[in-house]
Amino acid sequence: MNPDRNSTSGNLSTSVAGDIIRALDADDKGAVRRLVESLHPADTADLLEWVSHRERNRLVDTLREPFDPDILAELGEAVAERVVERLGTVQAAEAVASMATDDAVEVVEALDADVQQAVLGVLPDIRRDRIQEGLAWPEDSAGRLMQRNVVALSDDWDVGRAIDYLREADDLPADFFDLFLVDRGYRPIGAIPLSRVLRTRRTSALTDIVRPDLRTIPAGMDQEEVAFLFRQRDLISAPVVDEDGRLLGVVTVDDVVDVIHEEHEEDILALAGVGAEDNFFEAIMETTRSRFIWLMIHLIAAIAASWVISMFAGTIQELVALAILMPIVATMGGTAGIQALTVAVRAIAVKELTPMNAVRAIRKELLVSGLNGLLFAVLIGGVAWAWFASPALGGVIALAMVINLLTAGLTGSVLPVVLQRAGFDPAVASSALLTSITDVVGFYVFLGLAAALLL
Numbered sequence: 001m002n003p004d005r006n007s008t009s010g011n012l013s014t015s016v017a018g019d020i021i022r023a024l025d026a027d028d029k030g031a032v033r034r035l036v037e038s039l040h041p042a043d044t045a046d047l048l049e050w051v052s053h054r055e056r057n058r059l060v061d062t063l064r065e066p067f068d069p070d071i072l073a074e075l076g077e078a079v080a081e082r083v084v085e086r087l088g089t090v091q092a093a094e095a096v097a098s099m100a101t102d103d104a105v106e107v108v109e110a111l112d113a114d115v116q117q118a119v120l121g122v123l124p125d126i127r128r129d130r131i132q133e134g135l136a137w138p139e140d141s142a143g144r145l146m147q148r149n150v151v152a153l154s155d156d157w158d159v160g161r162a163i164d165y166l167r168e169a170d171d172l173p174a175d176f177f178d179l180f181l182v183d184r185g186y187r188p189i190g191a192i193p194l195s196r197v198l199r200t201r202r203t204s205a206l207t208d209i210v211r212p213d214l215r216t217i218p219a220g221m222d223q224e225e226v227a228f229l230f231r232q233r234d235l236i237s238a239p240v241v242d243e244d245g246r247l248l249g250v251v252t253v254d255d256v257v258d259v260i261h262e263e264h265e266e267d268i269l270a271l272a273g274v275g276a277e278d279n280f281f282e283a284i285m286e287t288t289r290s291r292f293i294w295l296m297i298h299l300i301a302a303i304a305a306s307w308v309i310s311m312f313a314g315t316i317q318e319l320v321a322l323a324i325l326m327p328i329v330a331t332m333g334g335t336a337g338i339q340a341l342t343v344a345v346r347a348i349a350v351k352e353l354t355p356m357n358a359v360r361a362i363r364k365e366l367l368v369s370g371l372n373g374l375l376f377a378v379l380i381g382g383v384a385w386a387w388f389a390s391p392a393l394g395g396v397i398a399l400a401m402v403i404n405l406l407t408a409g410l411t412g413s414v415l416p417v418v419l420q421r422a423g424f425d426p427a428v429a430s431s432a433l434l435t436s437i438t439d440v441v442g443f444y445v446f447l448g449l450a451a452a453l454l455l
Helices: 014-025 029-037 041-050 053-063 069-074 077-087 089-097 101-109 113-121 125-136 159-168 194-198 223-233 253-271 284-311 313-318 321-349 358-388 391-421 426-453
Strands: 152-154 178-182 188-193 237-241 247-252
Touching: 014 029, 014 041, 014 053, 029 053, 041 053, 041 069, 041 077, 053 077, 069 077, 069 089, 069 101, 077 089, 077 113, 089 101, 089 113, 089 125, 101 113, 101 125, 113 125, 159 194, 178 194, 178 247, 188 194, 188 237, 223 237, 223 253, 247 253, 284 313, 284 426, 313 321, 313 426, 321 358, 321 391, 321 426, 358 391, 391 426
Parallel strands: 152 178
Antiparallel strands: 178 188, 237 247
């Protein structure tokens, strides 16, 4: 299942989507089917996400005989659940039964518990067992991600026997790229690209053409680690193994592309204080609930900043210019902090920021923030001097700018590292803490310097 999308893509143009909607309004089911048949399943999924709830139900009703399971696999979680409910238990189960195991697991996982059990209850026993085995693995793990149908060959076979098996076996995946050589304990010992089998004489042993540098993936490995491994090793597929090293399934690059997109989307949402469950298609109450906690955290941060300002109420009353200039200090500190934070979170996500180079990365951010602080200190100091005809006020805000930007750079680069080592997701927790720190420090330094030097 692909991450949630909110725009049309590929072959689905606005004009084609409009034609389909008009055919729906005219109750021309034949025209709807013909137009949809010309689309890729991903584009049909986009259409189902794009249209209104009423139009979606009518479109599902028109396409239900039979409903293409590839469309269901391409839907985001929120819309997939609604489509399954509209299809009904039996038809939804028929679609799930014909999916690849990894896609079926993702679709079933997205359903409410009662709908999930209803769909599983009408699946064939073998299919249900496979999906339940996938659901038993931790969320976002390789076990959830893997395709159970894998091409495994005995290490004592030759190329000819392997080719005959590939031609005759009826339980192989529809598409595969690597063949995995296994020993008698069903432990993978190497991978063979399909092209290498096709270009080798039939009498050659498979062990002669196997790639020995096989990298197996533990079933419990986090999907981010899997994606990193695929990127580092330029993999197309990789075997997934249990604790004893026995082959369980395979992860393929198309699933890893979805993981990369999903993790990228989650990090962006988290930096904005929005949960991964908060998507364009989610219901109003769920969206409200997911955002409330983040707004509450920012409210607490704002109260803390306001408390600092209240400490200098008398100073502000005597020098009104401070109230005019305060937002500049806070805004610049927050912006500089977000820049450092975004770079650090991204570097952690792609494993560029490690304990080995953390000090160097933090030092760089401090130098960058210090240089920018000096440049903007000169700029805003000159503006304040000219604006209020006060060189002393210009000097105060200039010094406050340097200190706050240094604080922002240090906090933005250190905070994600500290949170990660403490076991928290740095993308989720950093933003609110950073805002609180830069606001409090910025106001305190600016107003404190003003109270000490100007009054």
